[in-house]
Amino acid sequence: MTADLDSVCEHAGRPAARLTRRDVARALLAIPSGQALVAIPDLRRAMLAEGNPLSAAFWDSAKATLAGIENGVATVGDVQRWLEATGTEPILITRGYFIWPEEGERGPVATELHDRLVAHLEERVESGEIDPDRLAAGDTEAREVYERVQDHWLATPLPDGRVPSAVVGEELDEELFATWDEEEAFALGELRRVLADLPEPSFPAAELEAAARRLRALLAEPGYPGNVLRACAGLDGEPLPESDTELWLMVAAGVASPVSDLQDDDEHQFWDLEGELSEEDAALAALCTIHHADWLATVAALARRGPGVLASPERIARLVAESDDIDVDMDDPEDLETTETLFTSVTPLWQQLGIVDDKAILTRLGWWGLPKSLERAWAPE
Template identity: 80%
Template sequence: MNVDLDFVSEYAGRHSALLTRRDVARALLAVPSGQALVAVPDLRRAMLAAGNPLSSAFWDSAKSTLTAIEAGVATVGDVQRWLESTGTEPILITRNYFVWPEEGERGPVAAELYERLVSHLEEHVTAGDIEPDLLVSGDADAREVYEGIQDRWLSTALPDGRVPSVAVGDELDEGLFATWDEEEAFALSELHRVLADLPEPSCPTADLAEAARRLRLLLAEPGYPGTVLKVCAGLDGEPLPESDVELWLMLAAGVASPVSDLQDDDEHQFWDLEGELSQEDAALAAICTIHHADWLAAVIALARRGPGVLASPERIARFVAESEDIDVEMDDPEDLETTEALFTSVTPLWERLGIVDDKAILTPLGWWGLPKALERAWSPE
């Protein structure tokens, strides 16, 4: 591949007279660094002949960055910062903590708005508001202006009414929700597949009634673990279900798949950004981190073994790692430790639900109810 002016123009989709520093930088980064280094002198002369010489500061920075890449000492951050110093490369993570998706992961909305921001920045470079030569030299004031322009554009409504940061975030959320729904649907089908070959336990009515009685008292009390159970089940001030079965399944399903997040009101505001995580924070964070496959492997293992099996966090981690029903990637010993640590926040809630006893032994209620709770948690309705 010949890295010449024609290549750069074709790569950028622009005539040579209109090429920007960003166009040239991206084209140089698209080929092996050694090849790009060799091409820089001829490319610089060709740009000069085309009436678009760019600047000495840019060409010096290109040589310096490509040399560092070739030597293996340039970090991803170094390269990104060099791209940003062209003045028209959007910052991946802004001062206001907006994060652009990676190039290959942008949806139609993000791709469109990204290019619109590039055009917006080009206008500011042309107007002299953004000074790339100062950016490449590390000038703090120039960087401040460059970042401020992007933050304002991202938070200002476009003529069509869209606020770029909100529009990109909404598209990302839609994609995440769709992926999550697909994972839940697959996990539910796998649960049904495996349970179809297992006997269905009968409901231990007396145990369920006693567990529901204790839970109603617990949910009336402030603090952990009642607060966590209510948040997971989406109980935000509504009356508790009269049915013991409905109450129990709602709470047990919420532990496997929380219905709601932390509330904003004072009663449920757990987060303390200045200090350590509270017990509620830690439990909710752990529960929300457990993968569908881990839940599936754990619950199926317990369903196969029945009441009396040890269901401690350590044992559950082993069930997940050794599952023959569900393919869970757990090649690193740290993965086992992580799974154990996450379920350390689950088993105390299971004990309050009567799924396990005070020695972490699976109960008849847990044997009957855990698969039903998981089914409820993953069902679309």
């Protein structure tokens, strides 16, 4: 693409007389900054000849931004701010904390509503409510108006009853859930492939009975770790399963895939922005952060090695880094440290379940039950 008027019109999908500052800015950003800088004078004259000269403030801001890009001093934020200063570019993150998906990641709903918001902003520029020249100059009041217009539009029902911010969020959630389901299904298939080549461990009846007895008592106690294990298993006041095996697998599976959050009350709020996370909140946050690949690499490695192997957080991080079951590059010491930190919240819960002992050594119960619990966590309901 070049930056002549015909190319800009083709890029924007509209004739020269209807081009907006946003149209021109996006076209200039689509080509190398040096080429765009050279093209500005001719493009400006061509726009003037078409009766759509834009404004001196816009062209000055375009030259300043493109020069900053060419010289390597303009940040991504600088460029985004300039694009938003055209008056018709939806704000990436609004004052109401609404975030538009990246352009290449928008679904049909987000694409439609993003275009509708652009059209709405064009109307507000035409009416004079939004002033792009004042935005380009960094006028605080103009920026507040610009942000307020967008927040109001996002929260106001359309004629068909849809609230833009809500339906875009719903579409994004659906896409995230679909991606999560795909990753989970793939991980489950890989887990079953690994287990198919391994001997079936014998059922540790005595160890399971003892672990279930301790677990029932623990789940009846307030505070950590009982409350975390209850949340992991989704046990919210209903009777516990009578079967020891069912109860144990339910809780062990929940550690790998927590079912619910901690129950909020006056003394416990997960999102306490003024303080540090409690022990139980930190544990649940870590469990929810561990990737399918890390669980797969960990459980596959332990299943192959059998009882007696060390399963400390440090060893687990190394097992993940050295795994042939997943495609992961963990040469960076920070990656190892992150994995180790996350599994620091796992091993104490495993110890409560009898999966590892007090020295973080894998037990016969853990060798038998870990693969089964992970399979249960990932299997479709």
